[in-house]
Amino acid sequence: MSLRGVLLALLVLANVASALLLVRDRHEHRQAFIALNRLERARDELNIEYGRLQLEQATWAESTRVDQVARQRLGMLFPRGEDTVVLRR
Known part of the structure; x- marks a missing residue:
């Protein structure tokens, strides 16, 4: 294989690796967004x-x-x- 062929193969490989990493990052972003929505709902329910x-x-x-409680339950x-005494100094 020529130098040109090796370079082309490396570029294709780098392109495929870049695409796979992009797919992985998108998936992680979706998972984090779903978790964020779940936590926001829980926060809203706790605020209510x-x-x-x-x-x-x-x-x-x-x-x-x-x-009312003092009168009924405690008989106060x-x-x-x-019955009131005022103390003066």
């Missing part, structure tokens, strides 16, 4: 759940709810006027 939990926490901590009452 976090919002629900914040709303639930606000509901449970509402002053009327706390007052607001002190009467005569």
Whole structure:
């Protein structure tokens, strides 16, 4: 084989190797994009759940709810006027 034939064979081989590497990189890119979409969906679902939990926490901590539980379950009452003592210095 002549030098020209060897050079042509090397160029064809380099071209095929380049094409195979391009296909591999495209495949890895698709896989990474699919994983990214999956993680973004999970993040969105977690944000929705976090919002629900914040709303639930606000509901449970509402002053009327706390007052209701204190009265019903614990038997607590607001002190009467005569039970209140004011200390002055």
